[in-house]
Amino acid sequence: MAGQPLIAARHLDKTYQLGEQQVQALRDVSFEVMPGEFVAIMGPSGSGKSTLMNIIGALDTPSGGVMEIDGAAVAGMNSDQLADLRNRTIGFVFQQFNLLRRTTALDNVKLPLLYSRQRPPDLNEAACASLELVNLGDRLHHQPSQLSGGQQQRVAIARALVNSPRLILADEPTGALDTQTSGEIMALFTRLNAAGLTIIVVTHEPEVAAYAHRLLRMRDGRIVSDERTVAASH
Amino acid sequence: MNLQTVAEFIRLALTALRLNKLRSVLTALGIIIGVASVIVMEAIGSGAAIAMQQQIASLGTNVLNVMAGSMRIGGRQLGVGGAVPLSEKDLRVIRERVPGIAAISGQLNGSVTAVYGAANWSTQVSGVHAEYFDVRPWPLVAGRYFTAAEVASGARVAIIGASVRRELFAAGTDPTGELLRIGNVPFEIIGALGVRGQSGGNDADDVIIVPLTTARSRLVGRGFATVPDAVGNIAARVADGYDLAETQGAVSAVLRKQRRVNPGEEDNFTIRNFASLLQTRNEQQKTLSYLLATTAAMSLLVGGIGIMNIMLVSVTERTREIGLRMAVGARGIDVLAQFLTEAILLCLAGGLVGLALGVGITVAIAYVAGWTVSIGIGTVALAILASAAVGILFGFVPARRAARLNPIDALRYE
Ligand SMILES: Nc1ncnc2c1ncn2[C@@H]1O[C@H](COP(=O)(O)OP(=O)(O)OP(=O)(O)O)[C@@H](O)[C@H]1O
Numbered sequence: 001m002a003g004q005p006l007i008a009a010r011h012l013d014k015t016y017q018l019g020e021q022q023v024q025a026l027r028d029v030s031f032e033v034m035p036g037e038f039v040a041i042m043g044p045s046g047s048g049k050s051t052l053m054n055i056i057g058a059l060d061t062p063s064g065g066v067m068e069i070d071g072a073a074v075a076g077m078n079s080d081q082l083a084d085l086r087n088r089t090i091g092f093v094f095q096q097f098n099l100l101r102r103t104t105a106l107d108n109v110k111l112p113l114l115y116s117r118q119r120p121p122d123l124n125e126a127a128c129a130s131l132e133l134v135n136l137g138d139r140l141h142h143q144p145s146q147l148s149g150g151q152q153q154r155v156a157i158a159r160a161l162v163n164s165p166r167l168i169l170a171d172e173p174t175g176a177l178d179t180q181t182s183g184e185i186m187a188l189f190t191r192l193n194a195a196g197l198t199i200i201v202v203t204h205e206p207e208v209a210a211y212a213h214r215l216l217r218m219r220d221g222r223i224v225s226d227e228r229t230v231a232a233s234h
Numbered sequence: 235m236n237l238q239t240v241a242e243f244i245r246l247a248l249t250a251l252r253l254n255k256l257r258s259v260l261t262a263l264g265i266i267i268g269v270a271s272v273i274v275m276e277a278i279g280s281g282a283a284i285a286m287q288q289q290i291a292s293l294g295t296n297v298l299n300v301m302a303g304s305m306r307i308g309g310r311q312l313g314v315g316g317a318v319p320l321s322e323k324d325l326r327v328i329r330e331r332v333p334g335i336a337a338i339s340g341q342l343n344g345s346v347t348a349v350y351g352a353a354n355w356s357t358q359v360s361g362v363h364a365e366y367f368d369v370r371p372w373p374l375v376a377g378r379y380f381t382a383a384e385v386a387s388g389a390r391v392a393i394i395g396a397s398v399r400r401e402l403f404a405a406g407t408d409p410t411g412e413l414l415r416i417g418n419v420p421f422e423i424i425g426a427l428g429v430r431g432q433s434g435g436n437d438a439d440d441v442i443i444v445p446l447t448t449a450r451s452r453l454v455g456r457g458f459a460t461v462p463d464a465v466g467n468i469a470a471r472v473a474d475g476y477d478l479a480e481t482q483g484a485v486s487a488v489l490r491k492q493r494r495v496n497p498g499e500e501d502n503f504t505i506r507n508f509a510s511l512l513q514t515r516n517e518q519q520k521t522l523s524y525l526l527a528t529t530a531a532m533s534l535l536v537g538g539i540g541i542m543n544i545m546l547v548s549v550t551e552r553t554r555e556i557g558l559r560m561a562v563g564a565r566g567i568d569v570l571a572q573f574l575t576e577a578i579l580l581c582l583a584g585g586l587v588g589l590a591l592g593v594g595i596t597v598a599i600a601y602v603a604g605w606t607v608s609i610g611i612g613t614v615a616l617a618i619l620a621s622a623a624v625g626i627l628f629g630f631v632p633a634r635r636a637a638r639l640n641p642i643d644a645l646r647y648e
């Protein structure tokens with residue numbers, strides 16, 4: 001693959017200070033992700049997957065090393081630039097969906113548009129289109145409590161997609177879902193990836209990881225393997 | 235930030251406030267009560283000032299009032315009963331020796347019962363000179379004033395105030411020419427006065443005006459045995475072009491001589507003019523408005539602290555929400571604006587409800603107590619601006635706390 005990597009992590013360290021104790025969540029993590037890749041990250045609990053995702057997503061900063069997104073070093077950005085980066089370039093999908101309660105699917109999806117500097121002329125239309133992409137065109141005015149887990153996660157994905165980001169970061173997106181629904185979510189990711197979106201998924205489930213084209217394995221804050229896989233056909 | 239953004243922030247804030255209806259109402263209560271009480275106090279205060287001003291205007295600001303007795307430093311009148319009453323002679327020397335007196339009259343007051351046919355009414359009687367109606371103009375609606383000759387002869391003629399007329403005569407009937415028994419003495423009604431209104435809490439129209447000589451000899455003279463030609467108080471109008479204070483000084487000098495006050499001795503009479511009363515009143519009102527402003531500031535302060543407290547709680551409760559907003563691209567300023575909007579809307583809503591409540595209470599008071607009240611547009615604007623300012627002032631610290639949260643810590647907050 002030629003061209004500039006979308007993500008370049010170089011010698012990332014992350015140390016948490018818990019009183020006297022130091023926790024090394026990441027140790028010398030280096031890798032690159034090219035545009036259009038579909039990457040799965042696996043590893044035992046506590047191996048640093050979420051920590052890495054948060055740093056890639058510009059939510060957190062590394063203790064050492066350089067994180068570059070689209071060629072720009074995250075460390076050199078101020079908080080407003082980071083906010084814009086999260087808004088425009090990255091779409092987050094969380095294990096716990098993180099939808100605003102008592103807020104309709106439409107309004108939840110609209111959220112990133114509110115903070116966008118290049119917003120479409122009609123926010124509702126854009127949010128609707130995004131919800132239709134995840135097959136929730138008929139649930140626009142439902143609140144999270146009126147939706148199933150799979151539907152809620154699809155709302156969250158629609159929200160991640162609404163600003164047409166280049167990168168989707170999903171931290172255990174299927175962790176709270178049954179196998180059937182997980183399959184639907186991953187099929188959706190496959191479709192999005194086929195359309196050119198770069199996707200990184202953290203998961204504990206090999207069946208979920210099987211959708212990706214590349215698998216990173218982590219242990220004790222290190223990347224222990226990085227292999228290309230053939231995506232299972234579904 | 236464009237208009238659409240502002241609209242969205244307002245919508246967001248309204249949603250958030252609706253999610254906690256009861257709490258929002260309770261929080262705004264401080265502002266509601268503060269604004270309402272300010273409105274009510276201000277309405278009563280300025281109403282009283284207006285009533286006073288009307289009264290003073292109707293009494294005339296170019297009129298000197300002379301009373302028997304001295305005045306204490308504190309402004310309270312002392313020993314009227316003990317002092318030598320003002321007499322016709324006193325009145326005459328003022329008229330003759332003080333330049334610039336346009337009109338002058340005595341005014342002898344007393345309480346009487348007036349009877350017309352089967353109806354009777356307890357009221358005030360004022361015995362005055364014919365010039366009285368030139369000292370303080372008081373238009374007639376029927377009949378005529380009495381003449382100097384009628385005063386000299388002690389004619390039993392009476393001019394009745396609007397309230398007396400209302401109480402004793404059927405609406406639409408002409409009272410002039412009718413016979414009225416005042417304290418058992420028959421009088422002919424020769425005139426009816428126009429409405430003057432409230433005066434210092436008293437009904438100025440609840441009065442019967444008769445010649446001073448008649449009043450002295452037949453109605454209220456008995457209390458002034460020491461001087462047979464007592465005139466009660468003296469009211470004098472100062473002619474245009476003459477200085478009120480200077481004329482007052484001249485009256486004082488003349489009266490001191492006439493009433494044999496030795497140099498260095500205290501006056502045995504008191505002169506007041508309503509212009510100076512007006513000034514005193516203005517100063518009192520200034521004090522009152524400082525007091526009101528302090529009350530307003532205090533209640534808004536208390537309300538504001540309540541707002542700040544609840545907003546801090548709200549920021550803590552919604553830490554995860556803030557984290558999420560930041561994760562999808564909210565800048566610090568966006569979060570700040572969101573919480574500030576909430577605080578301002580809460581305060582504004584409280585201010586508007588307080589305004590409505592205050593106006594309601596004011597109207598009720600005006601209706602029940604019959605006071606003059608007045609709500610100025612300035613007061614309303616101030617109430618609204620002040621509540622918005624409280625929102626900004628006390629919403630800022632919680633909003634800034636929200637804006638400064640670290641996205642990842644906020645997202646993980648439990
Ligand atoms: N805020 C924090 N403060 C202190 N230690 C932390 C913090 N966040 C994570 N850690 C530690 O860093 C290590 C890596 O955590 P991380 O959440 O990245 O693991 P993970 O791979 O995502 O695990 P899981 O699969 O259970 O989600 C853990 O040992 C964890 O205890």
Ligand SMILES: [Mg+2]
Nearest residue numbers: 049050051171
């Ligand atoms: Mg994790």
